[in-house]
Amino acid sequence: MPNERLRAAMAAGGWTYAALAAKVEVDPKSVERWVNLNRTPRRTTAMVAAETLGEDVHALWPALRQARAARAVSPELVALYEQRADLPVSAFVEMLTQARERVDVLVYAAVFLHEAYPRLNDLLRERAASGCAVRIAVGDANSPNVQQRGQEEKFGHGIESRCRLALMHYRPLLDTPGIEVRTHGTTLYNSLYRADDQLMANAHVWGVNAYGAPVWHLRRHSEGGMFDTYVQSFNAVWATATPVEER
Template sequence: MDVNERLRAALLRAGISCAQLADAAGVDAKTVERWISTGRTPHRTTAHKAARSLGEDMAYLWPSLGEGKRGRGLHPELIALHATRADAPLDMWRALFTQARERIEILVYAGIFLHEQWPGFAETLGHKAGAGCRVRILLGDPDAPPVTERGVEEKYGHGIETRCRVALMHYGPLIGMPGVEVRQHATTLCNSIYRGDDQMLVNAHVFGMNAFGAPVWHLRRESDGGVFDRYAESFEAVWALSHRAVKE
């Protein structure tokens, strides 16, 4: 059975442990863990208690209990929406990359917040590649006009170009490693994309605002041609226009 990513994301967002949710719902912690790990659906009364304690819609967490109704009108591929990147918990980012088995893809200008908050991030990517996971990273070219323009738009000056160079420094040890490809691009970045297999975090970009203050969409691929695939196609389009990164 599938993992219930919506429930796991709701727990992280609410800052509630499995044990705490179990107390609120009147079940034991192992039952809550099974709701997450096996996708098991609880009894309606229990589900209602759990959803209420998380501040979520029951039909959103367990669509089968919605009797065919769309929970809050949300798209089935949307697991969670975080108002800002700063609101998205680090555990969510860790889970995205550490649980990936087949592919990891990153499209950013710099995205060095991952290295700042997770000192072993680059090493983790190296280990994933060594285990057979394909890792592709797209960084902004600090000499590209769109990068300079973004700095002006965000009133960030030349800070973005500098962060692009710092990002390349962080990823430098991975360049040339089997299973890892690091490239640079000169495109206008509409969204930063972070993918781990069939899950994706999309950091939307808002004119005049730094990425940390913009929303993050947590998506899970459900079918061909969906929202997830549109962002995946965007990654491929930028990849086709990129060039290999060289260690500085």
């Protein structure tokens, strides 16, 4: 089916195949295929042609709009889960098991990990013994931001008790070389679970418990991508967090 919009635009401006081809630096046969076979040129070429014709590039080649949307999906996105409850704990465990250099956990409580996988502390000790730097940041139960989160997710004081429970779970790790545990009082927008170049980000949604909110699994693809954005966020919170002392 011919590209009639393009044909009309060329006719209105008196453009021949050869003249437009010369302007955008392509072969005249390419322009002919754009018109008669409705072929879509490369985006950069299409933008020059559209500007030359005084037309909107997406009006001439709607497929470019779809192509842009397709490329908007980050190459770092491995998987997207509608809610954390859809993600088996084994997925977190498998990711942490693969860590060779670093494990970072930033949460308010996330007691589901210890409850569903009682060997979590053993796993973290094994990772630390193999050379991993392990950093765990849990919510400070006395922080106004943590308490506010409890009210927002309609869990009341439950979140404070969960933060204390999480800290109780991690306390046995305080004397383990290579493992640091801190408490933070930040407004947390995502719970983060990182193992080297992989990361699970559990979104925080107002009025919804974390288990009912989405999770995206990322794998670092290039410098400055989504993965690095979350790592920078973790580091910023970590810098404000308070080290937990051994009793």
